[in-house]
Amino acid sequence: MIPNTTGERVDDALATTGEHSLSTTAERKAIVDAPGEAPTKDWVIVTRGLKREYDMGGEVVRALRGVDLAIRRNEYVAIMGPSGSGKSTLMNLIGCLDTPTDGEYWLNGTLVSQMSDDALARVRNKEIGFVFQTFNLLPRATALHNVELPLVYAGVSADERKRRAKEALDRVQLSNRMDHRPNELSGGQRQRVAIARALVNNPSILLADEPTGNLDSQTSEEIMKVFESLASQGQTVIMVTHEPDIAAHARRVVVLRDGIIASDDRRAAFAARVGL
């Protein structure tokens, strides 16, 4: 196993890339090693011994075997790993689509690991902005309407919804494509609509699952630029991917293997290790 190579010495050099805002290993260890204790507000995500087991016809599959992860506000983190490493399971847990078998999950200072379905729906609506590999836009709805959708479930009034949705589309430079349906947009544009939709409720985290998986490399770069600009504006971004070159866009890369964290590096260290 490759040891963590995180150090404080790089801070000055990395100021321009935003890596100065990363948490240090020591800080993370301190917060993770305090079971049952509510983390302070600047920690967006804290998991302690997170486990998820599936019962597959009598055979227990242990997808996650105790994940300790701490992510501070404004971090831009990639979660990497080969297929079967448990990254999708971790993403579902972080995204509050699933509940862990065991362990704690603190989102924004609130323990969400034991919440009911409807409470989780509320958390998803308010705290998490999803960006999916397959975009997952409603095919019959216009771009504007797709972006409005989370606000519908948040109970925002129609006028306010429209205003905020336009604003969000503006942020991804799509205000001129508002009235188009997904099938009238290119892949990159669709993913930008999805990003606008993810951002419209001002979530604590932007959670992207293979955001470039269905895009060509040029469009992927375009989407990565959007992520970079969001991260530099202070948005916490978590991106799940299996492509090292995409992961290398993040400022911190967490590698999962067999249901536990194998490494947790700064970008530079990760890039050096995988030979990018």
Add this chain to the structure above:
Amino acid sequence: MHFFEAIRLALSQIRVQKLKSFFTLLGVVIGVMFLIAVVSIVEGMSRYVEEDFAAKIIGKNTFSFRRRPDVNIGNVSDETWREYSRRPRIYDADVAIARGALPPGTVSAVENMTFAYANSQYGRPRQVQVIATEPDYFRIKSYNLTNGRLFSPQEAQLGTPVVVIGTEVASHFFRGLNPIGRELRIGGNTFTVIGLLEKQGNVFGFSLDRMVIGPYKSTLSRVTNPRGDIDALVVQASTRELLDDAMESVREVMRGFRRLPPARPDNFALETSDAALSFFDELKGKLILFGTALPAIGLVVGAMVIMNIMLVAVAERTREIGIRKALGAKRRDILSQFLVEAATLSVCGAAIGIGLGIALAKVVAAVSPLPASVAPWSIALALVVGAGVGIVAGMYPASRAARLDPITALRQE
């Protein structure tokens, strides 16, 4: 917005899949169509009974003093019939006593009635309704003339052989001619036509224009009542209260005149339109019950079809449900979305059914003597039933949608 969005979604679904939607809604359409048609026809009949039958045949605020009820409702036992036939007949003396007891503000007329063959030199013999009466009868029945004149009190008193005839009588016996002054033969006597009634229409297919009305002191009464008795004295009062007073007075003097001891029931009948109306109300209830039982089966079938279609819709849109859940839709959001969709579908079906039902009722009214009157409450009921069918049918599919696991739903292609 949520609500309207679901409605819009459902409507666009219908637009995109017209044929499928048509079959989906067929059950509800047929159910509601027959519901509306049945209720309209029953309602029309009841309006007819209340307004036309009660007013034209019996008369408004009117009672008749007669030997036995003219309109017999339900099963009349043999014993009752025997009692009726033991009753004394009514003669001029009884009528005079009864009339003497009537309070001011009432109008009365003797009414003798039968069906008999009439003929003229212009037409073949034909059966007509013969009424021998007094001039006030026209007032009580609101019969107006379009031509000629009524018979005068003097003619009534003297029994002059003159008659007022209905439009069908005129057109049959005096086709293309002015009937006034011409002769009509009934029961071997000749009567001069002096007046033509305006068209009365029909009640349940029974024409009111085949009447021949003449003075009861004329030979017309030999046709109607060969025994020389009197069928009825028809009394009309200006108000309901006066009518009750008049009935009580007549009952009192007749019981006195016929020396009935207090324990004996009346041996005459005082008949109002109430009995007929209350009987019809009962009949109406039964008609509506049975008439709606069959459409209800259509609605049940409609509900099952809608349930099936909604299950298919849930399966087809699993991914959409997953997206909505990921974006924060709660169970009840998904539940209400599909319920509203199912209800919208079936309300559309109900709306089509209402239109067709009204058309069907009008067609039935046009080709048969049954009248039709579309009741506003039945339209409201049909819409509520439509929405109800949709909600009941949508409940199971919607709850399946609401319970879907977002991860599995999102993974579905």
